[in-house]
Amino acid sequence: MAEKSGIDCSKWVAIGVAILAAVVAGVNAYVTYLSYNLNTQNQKAALFSQFQNEYSGIAGRFPPRLLEANFMPPRGSPDYKRLQDYWIFCYAEWYQTKRPGQEHFKDMWDDYYAGLIANSLEIPSLRYVIHDMMQYYGLKRDMMRAFYKEIRDLAERNGQPLPRT
Numbered sequence: 001m002a003e004k005s006g007i008d009c010s011k012w013v014a015i016g017v018a019i020l021a022a023v024v025a026g027v028n029a030y031v032t033y034l035s036y037n038l039n040t041q042n043q044k045a046a047l048f049s050q051f052q053n054e055y056s057g058i059a060g061r062f063p064p065r066l067l068e069a070n071f072m073p074p075r076g077s078p079d080y081k082r083l084q085d086y087w088i089f090c091y092a093e094w095y096q097t098k099r100p101g102q103e104h105f106k107d108m109w110d111d112y113y114a115g116l117i118a119n120s121l122e123i124p125s126l127r128y129v130i131h132d133m134m135q136y137y138g139l140k141r142d143m144m145r146a147f148y149k150e151i152r153d154l155a156e157r158n159g160q161p162l163p164r165t
Contacts, residue, residue, distance in 0.1 A: 040104045047105065051093055051113075058082075058089050063125070071125045075132060083129040090117050091147050098150075118154045121162075127155075131162050 063079040065071040073079035090113075096102070097109035120126050134148050155162045 044105065044108060047096060048108065051096075054089060054092075058086050061085070066125055067123060069124050072128045073125070075136065080129060083125055084133065086120070086126065087130050087133060090120075090151075091144070093117075094147050094150060095143065098146075114150075114154060117151065118158045121151070121155050121158060121160060127160075127162065134162070 061082050063071070063073065063082055065079070066083075071079075073083065093113045094109060094117075097105040097113060121130070130151055134152075137144070152162050
């Protein structure tokens with residue numbers, strides 16, 4: 001029997017199939033990556049839309065005296081509750097964008113929500129209520145303590161530190 005020279009046809013087919021499988025796997029990985037990014041962007045858009053709707057409801061209930069420099073409603077009053085609702089809403093924004101396992105939302109806090117909240121700290125009645133909440137409720141819960149620290153840091157970076165409790 002004569003010896004064959006070179007690689008026979010079945011080996012070329014096997015090499016071709018292996019190369020084709022590698023190309024298909026690469027395309028599949030790229031499509032998965034694009035799908036993940038699209039899904040992440042859709043989740044961010046849905047969360048942003050949800051927050052916008054919730055904020056509209058809260059802002060619509062702000063007290064008429066919100067921007068008055070000396071407006072400090074007593075704890076337990078309807079106006080205090082309306083301002084407190086704003087801070088509870090801010091906590092929800094912070095938590096949803098910073099919680100463990102949701103790192104893909106972190107840029108929403110850093111690029112958008114932190115700036116909005118920093119601006120709200122320039123409103124005396126909102127500053128008063130968040131400071132009062134920090135004093136009254138204390139820093140007993142880990143997540144609230146982390147949120148209050150974030151608010152305190154925002155205020156300091158903005159050049160308007162909150163009083164220490």
